[in-house]
Amino acid sequence: MQKTENSDTRKVKIKAFRFNAETDYLPYTKEYKMEVGKDELVLDLMNKIKWEHDGSFSYRRSCRHGICGACAIKVNGKPVLACKENAMELLDLFDNDITLEPLSKKRVVKDMIVDKADFWEKHSAIKPYIVADIDPNPTAETKQSIAEFDAMLDSDLCIQCGACHYACPALQANEDYLGPAALNAAFRFTADTRDEAGKERLEIVFATGEGVWDCVKCNECAEACPKEINPIQKIGKLHNMQFEQKIARSNIATRHAEGFVRSIRKHGFLDEADIVVYSEGYLGMYKHLKTAVKMMKVGKIHWQDGVPWIDNMPKIKNLDEVQKLIDISMTNKL
Numbered sequence: 001m002q003k004t005e006n007s008d009t010r011k012v013k014i015k016a017f018r019f020n021a022e023t024d025y026l027p028y029t030k031e032y033k034m035e036v037g038k039d040e041l042v043l044d045l046m047n048k049i050k051w052e053h054d055g056s057f058s059y060r061r062s063c064r065h066g067i068c069g070a071c072a073i074k075v076n077g078k079p080v081l082a083c084k085e086n087a088m089e090l091l092d093l094f095d096n097d098i099t100l101e102p103l104s105k106k107r108v109v110k111d112m113i114v115d116k117a118d119f120w121e122k123h124s125a126i127k128p129y130i131v132a133d134i135d136p137n138p139t140a141e142t143k144q145s146i147a148e149f150d151a152m153l154d155s156d157l158c159i160q161c162g163a164c165h166y167a168c169p170a171l172q173a174n175e176d177y178l179g180p181a182a183l184n185a186a187f188r189f190t191a192d193t194r195d196e197a198g199k200e201r202l203e204i205v206f207a208t209g210e211g212v213w214d215c216v217k218c219n220e221c222a223e224a225c226p227k228e229i230n231p232i233q234k235i236g237k238l239h240n241m242q243f244e245q246k247i248a249r250s251n252i253a254t255r256h257a258e259g260f261v262r263s264i265r266k267h268g269f270l271d272e273a274d275i276v277v278y279s280e281g282y283l284g285m286y287k288h289l290k291t292a293v294k295m296m297k298v299g300k301i302h303w304q305d306g307v308p309w310i311d312n313m314p315k316i317k318n319l320d321e322v323q324k325l326i327d328i329s330m331t332n333k334l
């Protein structure tokens, strides 16, 4: 680190990911020397690269107020809104060694710019608008109460930056998965009391391989969101809505959720083998034989587990208390 005569500024080298899909075979990282002021943002660092070093450096920005979602990038792997993140704080956090990267290297078009077509396609797929049979010449507004507005939680604060979408490991493994941003939007419009397409939307997000049941509940989306929205919370709400509105049908995923509750109710512990048998049946269980052998070796399951007539799972002390908690907290009959 090199401090200048003014302690409010610092001379540093900022690294940036560079790649032009039209001309480059491989991406590379380039360093840029600059002086950073204590109030400057990551967006200012990108402006300095472009205006003082290399005019071809490309990135998106528009509002500079954290509301358009255009400037989302990663700094040392962490998704940020460049116009919201103080550069000096990040330099302190990472010992003056920061690298600017696009949200997704796989979808990069040029430097920080990614092709978000998949993001917008998924957003469109969930009908991200209010569907209602409205009077084309209304004489008054369609008002909502504060309670009705609050029911949408913070889902309406999404600025479509894509940070959660490109941080989601389920989406990286399965391109058909709708992803946290689209599912957050699905909740937002389904929870809106003015909307009439709730059932249709819940069917869309029920689809196996695409919908809410393919979320692996890793929490990465909540960690990534610069607006501190928690998409996984909305995914949980959509699960509940599907049960409440009788959209949820018996499949591996819904039976897995039921099996989880069944195991805790029965033992107070999670019976890993029972969950597999309950959700996939005895035949399905054989698909997991390799994993089962590994789990047996480390003592996570025993050979008797999954044998229907042997119940060797211990029971937790005060099981009745656990059962009461389940009854109090369950919002749906599974």
Ligand code: SF4
Pocket: 167, 168, 169, 170, 171, 179, 180, 214, 215, 216, 217, 218, 219, 220, 221, 222, 231, 232
């Ligand atoms: S919690 Fe679900 S939606 Fe969020 S990042 Fe993980 S898999 Fe994706």
Ligand code: SF4
Pocket: 157, 158, 159, 160, 161, 162, 163, 164, 165, 180, 181, 184, 224, 225, 226, 227, 228, 229, 231
């Ligand atoms: S939920 Fe958050 S991270 Fe995801 S697109 Fe919306 S604002 Fe961005």
Ligand code: FES
Pocket: 060, 061, 062, 063, 064, 065, 066, 067, 068, 069, 070, 071, 072, 081, 082, 083, 084
């Ligand atoms: S420029 Fe609009 S959110 Fe950053």
